Amino acid sequence: MTIMQQQEPAIPNSHSAECNAIKHEGFHVWRHAPDSTRADTVQKLIPKREEKHCLVLQVRNLKVEFTIEGRRLTAVSGTSFDVKAGRTTGLVGESGCGKSASAFAVMRLIPTPPGEITGGEILFKGRDLLKIPIEEMRLVRGKEIAMIFQEPMTALNPVYTIEHQMAEVYRLHCKYPMDEIRERSVKMLERVGIPEPQGRLKDYPHQLSGGQRQRVMIAMALSLSPCLLIADEPTTALDVTIQAQILELMCRLKEEGGMATVLITHDLGVVAETCDDVVVMYAGEILETASVYEIFKHPLHPYTKGLMDCIPRMGRTREGPLSTIEGMVPDLFNPPQGCRFADRCFKCQALCRQTEPELKTVVGSDKRQVACWFPLE
Amino acid sequence: MNDIILTASNLKKTFPIHGGIFYRKIARVNALNGVSFSLKRGRTLGVVGESGCGKSTLGKTLLRLYEPDSGGAVFEGRDVFSLKPDALLKLRQDMQMIFQDPYASLNPRMTVGSIIGEPLNIHRIGTREDRKKKVEAILAIVGMRKEALSRYPHEFSGGQRQRIGIARALALRPKLIIADEPVSALDVSIQSQIINLMIELQREFGITYIFIAHNLAVVEYVSDEVAVMYLGHIVEIAEKRALFNRPSHPYTLSLLSAIPVPEPDLKNSRERIILKGDVPSPIHPPSGCPFHPRCFKATEECRHAMPVLDDVAGDGALHKVACFNR
Ligand SMILES: Nc1ncnc2c1ncn2[C@@H]1O[C@H](COP(=O)(O)OP(=O)(O)OP(=O)(O)O)[C@@H](O)[C@H]1O
Ligand SMILES: Nc1ncnc2c1ncn2[C@@H]1O[C@H](COP(=O)(O)OP(=O)(O)OP(=O)(O)O)[C@@H](O)[C@H]1O
Ligand code: SF4
Ligand SMILES: [Mg+2]
Ligand SMILES: [Mg+2]
Numbered sequence: 001m002t003i004m005q006q007q008e009p010a011i012p013n014s015h016s017a018e019c020n021a022i023k024h025e026g027f028h029v030w031r032h033a034p035d036s037t038r039a040d041t042v043q044k045l046i047p048k049r050e051e052k053h054c055l056v057l058q059v060r061n062l063k064v065e066f067t068i069e070g071r072r073l074t075a076v077s078g079t080s081f082d083v084k085a086g087r088t089t090g091l092v093g094e095s096g097c098g099k100s101a102s103a104f105a106v107m108r109l110i111p112t113p114p115g116e117i118t119g120g121e122i123l124f125k126g127r128d129l130l131k132i133p134i135e136e137m138r139l140v141r142g143k144e145i146a147m148i149f150q151e152p153m154t155a156l157n158p159v160y161t162i163e164h165q166m167a168e169v170y171r172l173h174c175k176y177p178m179d180e181i182r183e184r185s186v187k188m189l190e191r192v193g194i195p196e197p198q199g200r201l202k203d204y205p206h207q208l209s210g211g212q213r214q215r216v217m218i219a220m221a222l223s224l225s226p227c228l229l230i231a232d233e234p235t236t237a238l239d240v241t242i243q244a245q246i247l248e249l250m251c252r253l254k255e256e257g258g259m260a261t262v263l264i265t266h267d268l269g270v271v272a273e274t275c276d277d278v279v280v281m282y283a284g285e286i287l288e289t290a291s292v293y294e295i296f297k298h299p300l301h302p303y304t305k306g307l308m309d310c311i312p313r314m315g316r317t318r319e320g321p322l323s324t325i326e327g328m329v330p331d332l333f334n335p336p337q338g339c340r341f342a343d344r345c346f347k348c349q350a351l352c353r354q355t356e357p358e359l360k361t362v363v364g365s366d367k368r369q370v371a372c373w374f375p376l377e
Numbered sequence: 378m379n380d381i382i383l384t385a386s387n388l389k390k391t392f393p394i395h396g397g398i399f400y401r402k403i404a405r406v407n408a409l410n411g412v413s414f415s416l417k418r419g420r421t422l423g424v425v426g427e428s429g430c431g432k433s434t435l436g437k438t439l440l441r442l443y444e445p446d447s448g449g450a451v452f453e454g455r456d457v458f459s460l461k462p463d464a465l466l467k468l469r470q471d472m473q474m475i476f477q478d479p480y481a482s483l484n485p486r487m488t489v490g491s492i493i494g495e496p497l498n499i500h501r502i503g504t505r506e507d508r509k510k511k512v513e514a515i516l517a518i519v520g521m522r523k524e525a526l527s528r529y530p531h532e533f534s535g536g537q538r539q540r541i542g543i544a545r546a547l548a549l550r551p552k553l554i555i556a557d558e559p560v561s562a563l564d565v566s567i568q569s570q571i572i573n574l575m576i577e578l579q580r581e582f583g584i585t586y587i588f589i590a591h592n593l594a595v596v597e598y599v600s601d602e603v604a605v606m607y608l609g610h611i612v613e614i615a616e617k618r619a620l621f622n623r624p625s626h627p628y629t630l631s632l633l634s635a636i637p638v639p640e641p642d643l644k645n646s647r648e649r650i651i652l653k654g655d656v657p658s659p660i661h662p663p664s665g666c667p668f669h670p671r672c673f674k675a676t677e678e679c680r681h682a683m684p685v686l687d688d689v690a691g692d693g694a695l696h697k698v699a700c701f702n703r
Contacts, residue, residue, distance in 0.1 A: 068532060095536025095564045114532070150535045150562070151480040195429075195658035199404060202395055210477045210558065211428025233535065236561040237477065238428050239591050240635040241652055266536075266564045267592070269637030273644045292641045310565040311639050312594035314621070321576070322569035322598065328520060 056125060056228050056260040057083040057106065063119035064101045064110060073332045075101040077284040078120065080359075083228065086254055088261040090271040090292070092307070093281035094329055099264045100150055102281075103230045106262075107147050108137050124228065143173045146226035148234045150264070152213035156205040162189075162216055163201035169220050188219040191249065193242050210237035218246060225257060232264045247274050268311050272296060280304050283329050283340040286359055289369045300362065300375040302345045339373070347374045382418040382553060382585050383439070387411045388448035390431070390438055394660060406659045408434040410609035410667075411448070413686075416553075419583040423600030423617070425593065425632065429659065431609045432589045433477055436555040439587075440474055441465060452553070470500050473546040477557040477589075479538035483530040489516075490526035493544045500549065515544045518574060520567055535562040543571060547578070555587045560595060572599055593636050597621055602695060605629050608657055608667040611686060616694035625689055625698040627672045666700070674702045 064076040076098040083089045091099050104110045105117050108129060122129040124145065129137065141147075149155035157165060166185040170176055176184070182201070189197035192215040205213055214237045221229060229250070235243040251274060253259040263275060271278060271292065278295045280288040280303065288301040299305045306325040316322075327344035330336050338353040339345070345352065351373050359371040390409040408431040416422050424432050437443045439450055441457060450457040452472065460468055473496075476482035483492055490512055497508045513523055519540040530538055539562045546554055556575075560568040572595065578584050590596050596603060597617060604614040605626060613626040624630050631650040638644075652671045657663050663670050669679040678701050689696040689703065 066532070068528060093564065095540075095562070095567055096534040100534060151478060151538075153478050153481040193656045195656045196660050199394055199658070199660050206481075207392065209429040209433060213478075215428075233562065237558065237591070239426060239632065240593065240637070241631055242428050242656075243591070243637070244635045244649070266562070266568070267637065268565065269639045272639045272641040273637045296639065296641050307565060308639075310569050312565065312568070312592065312598060313639070314594045314597060314636065316594070316598055318576075318598060321573040324569045324573065325566040328522070331522060331524070333524070 054085050055082050056085045058123040061120040062105055064105050065116055065118050066114045068114055071333050074284055079286045081279050083260045083262055085260050086258040087276040088263050088274055090275035090278040091262055091264045097281045098284045099281055100232055103232050142169055143224045144226055145228045146221040147230040148218050148221045150232040152217045155217055158205055161202050161204055166220055169223050173224055188223050192219045193245055228260045230262045287371050300370040301372050302347050303341050380418050381415045383452050384415040385450045386413045386448055389446045390434055391446055404660050407609050407662055412611055418585055420601040421586040421588050421599050423596040423603040424589045425596055426606030430606045433557050436474055436557050470549055471552045473551040473554050475542050475546045475556040475559045479542045485530055488527050489541055493548055496549045515548055519544045520570055553585045557589045608662055610667055613698045615696040619692055619694045619696040625703040626700050627674045628668050
């Protein structure tokens, strides 16, 4: 594991050199800032290999709530995490724990009403996205921060062709002529492994298979070389060979262009192979953060441990049922007073039900954090 | 227990492709190119394969959500493709599908309670009270709270929506469930819970499953037999142990080598079969063996002739493969 230095410089907005990709031949050509007058500052910011991990995104005390029939559901209750340039942060956790809500919040796409961001800061290259006007946010979306949505049909419009929807991404941000847009769209579809893309441009989303839709969305997200990519279950509908191809593509963008990635997934095999850091969420809160090696080898939170024990592995026989974590998530309308995992935890004691444990840096570790009164040894 | 519940023979399905300024039909997508198999009652057939190879189309065709171009299917002695509307309704009571894209398959204007209860209403099962109880029970089974019943699908997370779709399919206790990626949006704990439930229901009620999934560890666990599809063909079909222990088709081999392993230490030390060449197009499928442009074992013969699904010699269990160079 690479050890991170104590103070990581947030990238000031005007010097986004490291993250600034040059749009040329699709998205795979990356260079540092072209402007030679900025060379000095750029030099300082283009770091040597391990210093490279400057913070692209800092989420601070983020709170997202939904109001349903007059009652408040807290989907995200005060989470904080960082995403560094050139690194992939995995966001894992129970279904419904607020992973997509966090991602939507960063994009400022929480449907309002019923949803609302009720607190916190989302610092993107040092600038709070929650404070900028919505018109400006539209320009950030797609170009600087792109998102691959969990369910392609929520993001693709059923009444427009694939061509139209892909072109829209370009039209919004750059002034390419029509045939160039078309050419770029075809190239992008090729790169995500869609066979005969020309023949597919006139298709409507319902004419594509689940995995093809997902790849169209990936192509749209990557088409403008974003410097932060939020990928919400990007490969669930893909077979493992195409999945490997897409993950490799994302990996290359990360290594060559310093793209920062937030990868939300339930597939812990994918986490192991592609993530550098892992954030574990449960019922709207972060329970543990660690490097990918630490989290697999030595989970500290009982929930993380339970999750690891549930991973389906090859070569299992059907002797007994698969392991599960007994019980149900707490009611998010009325979250419990103590630890949210208490009801299902094998280490639970009286203290856990009285007082909620805070997310704290583990003594003797560099950056690891855990929110548990009795973490595993 | 080994009677056959469903046979599909030589199913073919194509879709028109449109283009040009007049939106004319310019080509056809060959989604299914002659798929045949038979399914034993109370067992599970896993279906894996390349994205876009026709798995969902196969499921939807068997349910007659699509009409095939040719080929037949017999479900419990009924010829699926010649059923009249009322018989078809009855068929869909016995045969249910869990759809791949939960968002697209749940009616956004209906509450979760009415979505799950809908099949019970259509088929007029039990009294109103019975149905209500049944819906509540089934929701608990898929691990969701009762409060969900009066809410709408868009108010839920991806995995919660997937569970609503599963609950709806289970409500009627059908004889055959075609589950299209039923657990892909679920965290591993709930995933295990749902799989345990499906297996339990199978033991208790003899439900048969066609289980379409990309997660091979899950497929290995739930299936009795596994079919590997490529470009609208079944290229290998075998009893589970035979397939995972003695994979024969080059595509199956590359698939197995690409499974992500949940051990970060191993990530750089694994050997993968990287497929070369472009993903073939179902619009202009290659000549000969559909896999030959990407196959690492391909020979001259493969370019011209189409291998048929044939028994693997010396394998006691069911094991058929369509390859010249196995
Ligand atoms: N539009 C909405 N209206 C009301 N509640 C919502 C809405 N969207 C999400 N929620 C609720 O917020 C909580 C968090 O949802 P979110 O989609 O972030 O979960 P998730 O972690 O992405 O889960 P999954 O892994 O299943 O996708 C859930 O309990 C969900 O029911
Ligand atoms: N309604 C439709 N109109 C036109 N083409 C279609 C339609 N439905 C599917 N196809 C095409 O048929 C082929 C097979 O699609 P299908 O959805 O069966 O794939 P799949 O195996 O389920 O893939 P995935 O794993 O990605 O879901 C694809 O090339 C797809 O584009
Ligand atoms: S038949 Fe030939 S081309 Fe097809 S898979 Fe076998 S070896 Fe490869
Ligand atoms: Mg989600
Ligand atoms: Mg499908």
